[in-house]
Amino acid sequence: MKTLALLLFTVLVTMSCQNEKKEALKVEKGVSWALAKQRKEQISEINYGLKMVLPKNKTEPILASLNLKVTLKDVNKPLVLDFYPNNKVVPRVFVTSDSVPCIYENEHIIIPKSHLKLGENTFRINFQMGDQYLYRNDDYLYSLVVPDHARELYPCFDQPNLKAKYSLELTAPKSWKVLSATYPKKTITVKDNTTYVFATSKKMSTYLFSLVAGEFNEISQDGHRFLYRETDSVKINESLEPIFNYHQKSLDYLEAYTGYKFPFNKLDFVGIPFFQFGGMEHVGAIQYKSSSLFFENYMPKMLHWNRANVIAHETSHMWFGNLVTMDWFDDVWLKEVFANFIAAKIVNPSFPEINHDLLNLITKAPSAYNIDRTQGTNAIRQKLDNLSDAGSLYGAIIYNKAPIMMRQLELILGEDKFKQGLQEYIKTYANDNANWDDLITIFNTKTTVDLNTWSDVWVNQTGRPVFEDAIVYENDRIKSVTLSQKAEDGSNNIWLQKYEVALIYKDSIAKRMVNIVGKSQELKELINLPKPEAIVYNSNGYGYGVFPIDTITALNTYQVKDEVIRAQNYINTYENTLSGNIPVHTAMETFLSGFEHETNDLILGVISGDFSSLYWHFLNPEERANYQEKIAARLWVRLNDNLSIPTKKSLFSAFTGLAYQGESLDKLYHIWSRAISVENLKLNEKDYTGLAMKLALYNHPKHDEVLKLASTQISNQDDKDLFNFLLPALSQDTAVRRDLFFSFRDVTNRTNSNWVAAANGLIHHPLRQEEAIKYMSLSLELLEEVKETSDLFFPKKWLESTIGKYQSKEAKLIVDTYLDKHPNLNMQLKAKLLQTVDHLMRYQKMLNN
Structure with a gap:
């Protein structure tokens, strides 16, 4: 019967949307800037009334309908909707009960102007829902349509500056939980299915609409609803309170900071196994990757901060992105930079034991440099002709260089003026769209600095500066320090910025803030200070670029007592190694010394990542094989020192990444099999599963036995599914x-x-x-x-x-x-x-x- 119904549906819809070439409008695939501009002038007051039935069987098609209400200011052009599902069923369009002949091609439904009228228009569209971005698992599903994939689920105007209200009616198996932008105002259960009629949402862009349905656990607290599939009771018990608390703390802070009340109907959230991102800020229904959300007491403190930061980041989007949305996706970075920037303000006070200058440095600069040093780098703000390319704009420049830029902007304006500017921005563009130029216009009224020129280099240009110094000493004092900069890509760009310079002495450190305003300048702040053992530029981590460092300073980094300076030296050593200024083996010895002395697990993460990169990318296989035993032995000795739990975990991660032969591989096996233990090294079920996979990857003699036993020790079905998926990749x-x-x-x-x-x-x-x-x-x-x-x-x-x-x-x-x-x-x-x-x-x- 279901097959017959689907056949009949297909036959009916193919009778509509045929190619009426007499009124064809030339539209390219995707959503072009030209089409977006035309529709912004033509369309307003959009309401998507979506109805869909979700079958329990993930292979069955999803039949749906859209009741579209839209106000037209111009009927001299056809109405163009975006629709590109992963099926061949042609949609059928109706005005009241009459079928509308229309054109369906190049990923668009084109309704002829003869069926349009000035003012409010209503259309009903029957269609088979696309499910490529409706991720369907055996017993749950979720949509993820950022940046331009809403059109691959249902017909819509898939551009950020055409905000709409949503009215959703969803039918699903009655045992399933459902989540969307609003609460259901009515539920109807018939036999095995429940229909949820949701309240109409506030206005939102298409990429922010979502639905989640399936077998989930549920808990509610303080007006927030949380769905999850995690089964580890220890994790659940340790996580629920901080998860709810950080959401509420984020909401309270944002209302106070922006001067604007929470702008939507509700704030619920869901933890999804193996979700594609850390989180996604859907209106009313934030989606998180479960592993980015659930806490464990013995995790390194950095991971605790990460989880809190993800929550604050996604909550910040309710104002920065959802309430005020970029006009076009070339400014997608704008919502991300503020979510990132404000999240740190929310979260950092809850972690007073963390050095936040250190945290900001290690979580931003290395990732940004990893892109900005390459020939494929991009500006913060990128050109975008078609939304089909919008997904490619995301990356480390948006998420990590942009916050460094924004911190520099806050230094220029001062915290109070910066906050005032953001409040004006939110108030002016609430429930609307804005771009970077709109914000700079506001900020320009609060400073005498020419922010347009400053912004052009930081936001519109690619690359980073490379600094060189020239130092003259006289009578064991600094006579002059000249610092010059050049663009790494050979351009004439000059990065104006403020950062700290540290002078390292045997028993003390002198720090001076400098304001870099030109291509070459004398640092008068350092004149007449005693000759130091080393000078460290960007010692507070506020700056951006490749800074001078010599091999002696690099090798002695582990002796420096200041954490931020140590981290900056390690980062700068790696960057100068890739630039050819420091030999690879000198850098590796620098990092090995760091492994043997460092107790800050955040810095250990930097050391581990950079060391691993040099080991696998810049040593040939023979060098690696000869070097491995020495490295593993030194790491093992350090691993058995009296260290904290987070430090042990960081060191063990470095050890497992290199323990692929000889005695170190034996140690790895004995730890996995519980034959030996390392004091203060706490491993959970996922850690042991990961160890088993490492042993298989490293072709341990008991490869098959390890994998077979490991599969029986996984308690969570989602984790077991992943393990089984990876088994062929682990095969010998x-x-x-x-x-x-x-x-x-x-x-x-x-x-x-x-x-x-x-x-x-x-x-x-x-x-x-x-x-x-x-x-x-x-x-x-x-x-x-x-x-x-x-x-x-x-x-x-x-x-x-x-x-x-x-x-x-x-x-x-x-x-x-x-x-x-x-x-x-x-x-x-x-x-x-x-x-x-x-x-x-x-x-x-x-x-x-």
Whole structure:
């Protein structure tokens, strides 16, 4: 009967939306800037009345209807809706009860102007819902449509500056929980299904609409509803109170800081296993990755802060992004920078034991540098002609360079003027759209500094400055210090900024704030100070760029007592190593000394990441094999020192990443099998599962036995599903690994992007690249399709997990050949590729030199 109903539905809808070429409007695929401008002038007062029935079986189609109400100010042009589902069922459009002949092509439904009238228009559209971005699992599903995927679920005007109200009627299995932008005002249960009629929402952009439905646990507190699938009772008990508290604390702070009350109907949230992002700020129904949300007492403090920060970040979006939304996605960074920036203000006071200058430095600069040093770097604000490319705009420049820029802007304005400007911005553009120029116009009224010129370099230009110093001493005192800067990319850009300079003495540290205002200037603040053992630029982490450092200063970093200065030295050592100013082995010895002396787990994270990068990218396999035993032995000694639980966890993570042979591999096995233990090293179920997978990856002699036993020790079904998905990638049989990778040619096998990226990382691990390099070309050939069929972060994840750790001349040739054969490759995709292969290109250049 269901099959017959679907057949009848398909036959009926194919009778509508036929190609009436006599009134065809030329529209390109996606949502072009030209179409967006036209519709903004034509359309207002939009209401999407969505009805849908969610089958319990995830393979059954979802039949739906849309009751669209829209006010038209111009009927001399057809009305163009966006619709691009992953099915071939043609939508059928009605005016009252009459079918409307229309055009359905190039991802659009075009309603002829003969069926339009000035003022309010109502259309009913029957359609089969697209489900590529309605992630359907066996017993739950959720939508994720940022930035332009709403049109792949239902017909809409999928651009951020056409905000709409939503009226949702949803039918689902009665055992399922449901979550959307508002509360249901009515529920009706018939047999095995319940229909929820939700209250009409406040205005929102299409990318902010969502629904979640399925088998979830539920708890409510302080007016907030939380759905989750976590089954670990210890985690749940430790997490619920801080999760609710941080949401409420964030709301209270934002209302006070912005001077604007919470702008929506409610704030509920859901923890989703293996969610694509840390979180997504859907109106009324924030979605989080479960592992980014649930707390554990013995986690490193950094992870506790991360979880609180994710909550504050997504809650901040209710004002910055949801209430005031960017006009076009070229300013998507604007909502992200304020969510990031304000989140730190909310969260930091709750963690007084953390050095927040240190935290800001290590969570922002390295990630931003990782993109900005490459040939694929991008400006904070990027050009965007079509929303189909909007997903490619996201990345570390938006999330990590932009907050550094914003902190510099706050230094220029002062905290009070900065806050006043944001309050004016929120009040002026509430429930509307704005762009960066609108905000700069407001800020310009609160300072004498020319912010337009300042902004042009920081926001509209790419790259970073490289600083050089010239120091003259006289009678053991500083006679002069001249600091010059040049753009790393050879441009004439000058970054105006303020940061601290530290002078390191045997028993003390002198710090001076400097204001960098030109290409070359004398730092008068340092004149006549005693000659130091070292000078550290950007010692407070407020600045941005590559700063001077010599090898002696680098090697002695572990002796510096100031935490921020140590971190800055480690970061700067790594950047100068990649720039060719410090030898790789000198940098590695610097980081090894850091491992042996550092007790701050935040700095250990920096050391571990940079050391691992140099080890796998800038040593050849023979060097790695010879170096590994020495490194692992030194790490093991340090791991057995009397250290805190978080420090032990950080060191153990570094050890497991390198313990792939000999005595260290034996130790890894004995820890996994509980034959030996390390004092103060607390491991949970997921840690032991991860250890089992490491042992399999490293081809431990008991490979099969380890995996078989590990599979029986996983209590959470979602975790077990992931483990089973990864098993082929852990196989010792190269044919099994090859077949898994080849299966990703089918988009249906790439549905869970995090799982696919994890599998690819195992298949293409440096220890397996002699075999896996045969798949590199296929990885690249699938790139454009991956972009068209995935969430916004997956193209970069795909590249990083498939080609990101190759270093050979053969790998470089494969990349060069691909680029030569694809001269018209999408600009953003090419940038992602160049970002990913930067280490490969640098290593080959080092070898040639």
